[in-house]
Amino acid sequence: MSYGKMNTFIDIISIAxxxxxxxxxxxxxxxxxxxxxxxxxxxxxxxxANMAAFSEATALFRFRKIPSxxxxxxxFIVCEEKRYRITSAENVRGRGMYVECLCELVERSVN
Numbered sequence: 001m002s003y004g005k006m007n008t009f010i011d012i013i014s015i016a017x018x019x020x021x022x023x024x025x026x027x028x029x030x031x032x033x034x035x036x037x038x039x040x041x042x043x044x045x046x047x048x049a050n051m052a053a054f055s056e057a058t059a060l061f062r063f064r065k066i067p068s069x070x071x072x073x074x075x076f077i078v079c080e081e082k083r084y085r086i087t088s089a090e091n092v093r094g095r096g097m098y099v100e101c102l103c104e105l106v107e108r109s110v111n
Contacts, residue, residue, distance in 0.1 A: 005038045006036040006037055006038050006062075006063065006064075007036065007038075008036065008037050008038065008039040008061075008079060008080075009034065009035075009036055009037075009079070010034070010035060010036075010037045010039075010061060010063070010077050010078065010079045011031050011033070011034050011077070011078040011079075012031070012032045012033045012034075012035070012066075012069070012071065012075055012076075012077055013029045013030060013031050013032060013075065013076050013077075013078055014029075014030050014032055014074065014075050014076070015027050015028070015029060015030075015076070016028065016030045029076075032069055032075065033066050033069055035063050035064065035066065036063065037061045037062060037063035037079075038061070038062040038063070039059060039060070039061055039079060040059065040060040040062075041058065041059050042057065042058045042059060042060075056087060056104045057087050057088070057102040057103060057104055058084075058103065058104055058105045059079075059084055059102075059103045059104075059105065060100065060101070060102055060103070061077055061079070061084075061100070061101045061103060062092065062098055062099070062100045062101075063098065063099060064097065064098055064099075065091070065096055065097060065098060065099050066099075071086065071089040071099050071101065072086070072089060073085075073086050073087060073088065073089065074086075076106070077101065077103055082105060083105075083106045083108070084103035084104060084105055084106065085103060085104045085106050086101050086102075086103050087101075087102045087103060087104050088101065088102040089101045089102075
């Protein structure tokens with residue numbers, strides 16, 4: 001994977017509880033990393049048909065492995081003002097160079 005294909009900027013975030021000045025606990029976003037990634041939306045090609053076990057996945061992100069950051073399904077990816085929940089994160093080809101995440105688009109509710 002070359003840098004030419006990694007042309008989408010993403011933020012990997014975690015939702016962490018924090019206390020405000022009055023002592024109340026609120027949940028907020030904590031940016032774990034900001035990286036460039038390759039993004040592929042779900043469409044009807046053979047590769048997505050073979051990933052039928054992850055039918056809820058709507059996007060695939062592939063980016064370079066970040067030292068000291070463990071990417072897990074408890075994290076979220078923010079890309080182009082959209083939020084994606086990580087469903088699966090795995091090492092590409094077992095080399096430890098790239099991480100591939102299958103993600104589900106999270107629809108925000110209107111208040």
